[in-house]
Amino acid sequence: MEYSTSEMMAIAAARALSNEDVCFVGIGAPSEACSLARLTHAPDITLIYESGTIATRPAVLPLSIGDPELSETALTTVSVPEMFQYWLQGGRISIGFLGGAQLDRFGNINSSVIGSYERPKVRLPGGGGAPEIASQCGQTYIVMRQNRRTFVEQVDFITSFGYGRGGDHRQRLGITTLGPTLVVTDLCLLRPEPGTNELLVTSMHQNVTREDIMQNTGWPIRFAQTVEQTPAPTDTELEILRDLHARTKQAHAGKGLSDARAN
Amino acid sequence: MEYSTSEMMAIAAARALSNEDVCFVGIGAPSEACSLARLTHAPDITLIYESGTIATRPAVLPLSIGDPELSETALTTVSVPEMFQYWLQGGRISIGFLGGAQLDRFGNINSSVIGSYERPKVRLPGGGGAPEIASQCGQTYIVMRQNRRTFVEQVDFITSFGYGRGGDHRQRLGITTLGPTLVVTDLCLLRPEPGTNELLVTSMHQNVTREDIMQNTGWPIRFAQTVEQTPAPTDTELEILRDLHARTKQAHAGKGLSDARAN
Amino acid sequence: MTSFMSLQAAIAEYVQDGMTIALEGFTHLIPFAAGHEIIRQQKQQLCLIRMTPDLIYDQMIGMGCARRLIFSWGGNPGVGTLHRLRDAVEHGWPHPLELEEHSHAALANAYAAGAAGLPCAIFRGYLGSDLVGINANIRHIQCPFTGEQLAAVPAVRPDLTIIHAQRADRSGNVFIEGIIGVQKEAALAAKHVIVTVEEIVDDLRVPGPNATVLPYWTINAVVQVPNGAYPSYTHGYYGRDNAFYTAWDAIARNRETFLAWMCEHVLADPPASQSE
């Protein structure tokens, strides 16, 4: 089956998840990847949203971090302070999913401003849960589209710390978690190089060339010694993903007050 | 009607409470006074136990701070950390009820040890919630039987701070609440003297003499300029109190496992 | 102690220009109707606190109610940025807007510290983040047992918190369930509290002994506003209008369409949330 680069990105991210994972899920690409994993090879994966919903099993993708679907299908829903105190800071989350507007070669993420902080060219939404997701989850996976605006030589602002300036910078700040061990883009997978912690391309998606990747990266990107090829999406993966999107589209259309009250 | 000195003590304490009070209630005499107030002149009084039960309306006196009766009749029950964080420390309690093994003239309470802390003659249960009840409630009422073992020149250990060495000692420690504004005993009522904050006798119960009070106090006790006479218990007060005790006695007898399971 | 009031009377009595106020609700139970009434009463120079400003603060900022925003994530969830918030920050329209930016963990802890009567909250946060450098209210303390450095932020203590809830009983006790967010903390941290509710009932119908209930003596005003959270939602009553959240992006993108929408839907008419 034909597929888009977005679909490849979602499917590649979903494949990185397992049944035993406890995931802190963000909206958008992370939510898509986690739901897809749950609907395919990881039916028992535990999904947690920062709105407080624990072990939620939404049938459609939530538009927001706190859609009704999330609490209605959760094992339980706790307060937001409890979520950040006992669950995230308490070390209960194995994988945190992050996105952002800019990423650098050491996995540092900017989701605050383009330009200077005081006089921003673009004021972005900000960090939300990310600064602590980045330091408190067992490891983080980053999902982002890759181009010269997003993969930059230097992020304008470090909202969420990855490997800082590389090497043992994380440890020197007293952070004990692994950090961004995987970056999934629409072109490839990247993983930190042992020692330097610089992100290297470790797998290229079908029909993507090294040239494509270099042209879409704002720093002189390096490739791992062995670069694998990401298996193409299977028909099953694509069908389940498309069903999910179709259900989602229907659910989000026209959920007006009168509709809701008619239920 | 005839009545005991214990009954007089409970009734005098109950009378000090009003409909608007939010009370942090301890087991024993405080519980008795608060329940009696609720069953007589203060039906809307809010009773809170440190087990987390908020606005509880027990029909019988609980034996423990966490009897089933308390949560079954409460508006809601919160966790113990929340109780101490949001409700007590949050400044939500107007009146805290305290008892203890020893009291001094400045309302300091010992409920930890008789003798030295390291080699105690008697190891008492300890402070529980009292050290923070004493500093965080709007004001505290103390209910204790009065004799030379309980009303002492100097407490062996300050578990819960009253007025310290008197005067503005409380303020000097940064405590902004009023402290022990009333002590109710089986003989009399005491209140802090403006300025010195030494406890003075302000009302004597029926048939109690100044001599009785002096003989039952371990320091040279002083009397307020005007000492009132505590009105005797009314028949209604006594009947309601005795009914409460009768119901309690019946409820606490033989609540074994087999009984409970037969329900 | 609680009074039952109209929304107009409650906002008139408890919101003064220049106050620090929090309208909380984490995606769920956002008090839109109360925010619209603040806009209608043309309150100004407010310091607004919310973890997620959402559409309601985009509207209040765009209508000129705010001088300062304390927040941790300022987007339209799943849709994009908040154009009115951006316009105020990037171009000072209609007024410049000061920002005090935190992470969710920081602000959630700060509300909890406010509810707990503490001057500050401590947590293991902001490690390596540039947010430390741009916010003077992010400081550090040292654990007196381990020596570890921990982040500290001041407690949030709003002059007024407004939340929306499922229902109140006739004494004014309020029940809330579903995604409860930081609403309990925001209410208990504030000097005054307004709660809008879907209904006022004889029996609060709590589902169990540990239901989230705010006793009447923690609340100043209870206001019945059916659909008072719309286009956010009320668990058990009505769903989130995701289509409207998506449509807001185009409405708010430029000043004229925004003002026209506000005139038509908030200023001119009784709000949609109350007219139905």
Place this chain on the structure above:
Amino acid sequence: MTSFMSLQAAIAEYVQDGMTIALEGFTHLIPFAAGHEIIRQQKQQLCLIRMTPDLIYDQMIGMGCARRLIFSWGGNPGVGTLHRLRDAVEHGWPHPLELEEHSHAALANAYAAGAAGLPCAIFRGYLGSDLVGINANIRHIQCPFTGEQLAAVPAVRPDLTIIHAQRADRSGNVFIEGIIGVQKEAALAAKHVIVTVEEIVDDLRVPGPNATVLPYWTINAVVQVPNGAYPSYTHGYYGRDNAFYTAWDAIARNRETFLAWMCEHVLADPPASQSE
């Protein structure tokens, strides 16, 4: 991850001599059956943590399991003192017992800090109390915003926490309601967790979206022990045996009657809580 185990196997696997363990339950849901199994397996030199030692720690101390006790109120509620605790402190029988004494506020905050992965808790406590002078684990920090001195205590992080709950589902998710005390915090603060439950069910039957549930991946062992909290109680299942709590005073008052009772009711027989 959870295993379903017998009580004997769970205690044998997770309790080692010298460990720091917490059996929590604030009056309600005290895990008596688990404590009795610890006594039968003759575990020793334990550091026991409990806000309110209650009868279960009186029994464990009297049977020689403990070397140290971290607590905040050590009485028989509504009845009097704990004679075995007193005998250990006052006369060193059967072993001397070290005490680390706190207030409830301190210990509740310390459990919460443990659950939150923090090294310490801060609170406005111990003002003017002599407890500050006798416990080296009560220290102070200064608020970096107001300068106020606040009390600090180290987080409680037990090697093992044991709690009792209403029921678990077949995945091992645990539901708890009523007086929930510090059990959630005690469980989340610990390296390992054993939960005894009244029943194991197909459907957890939670009363609402915000019910207190511990997910299976926070628990190491789930053990079905009907009446496992007796003579404490389980909300919705059986009541507190206040008559037994009162009777305990005479039983525990001297060493002989205490040992005779323990021999007959705990050591010799399957425990009352399991035989009925």
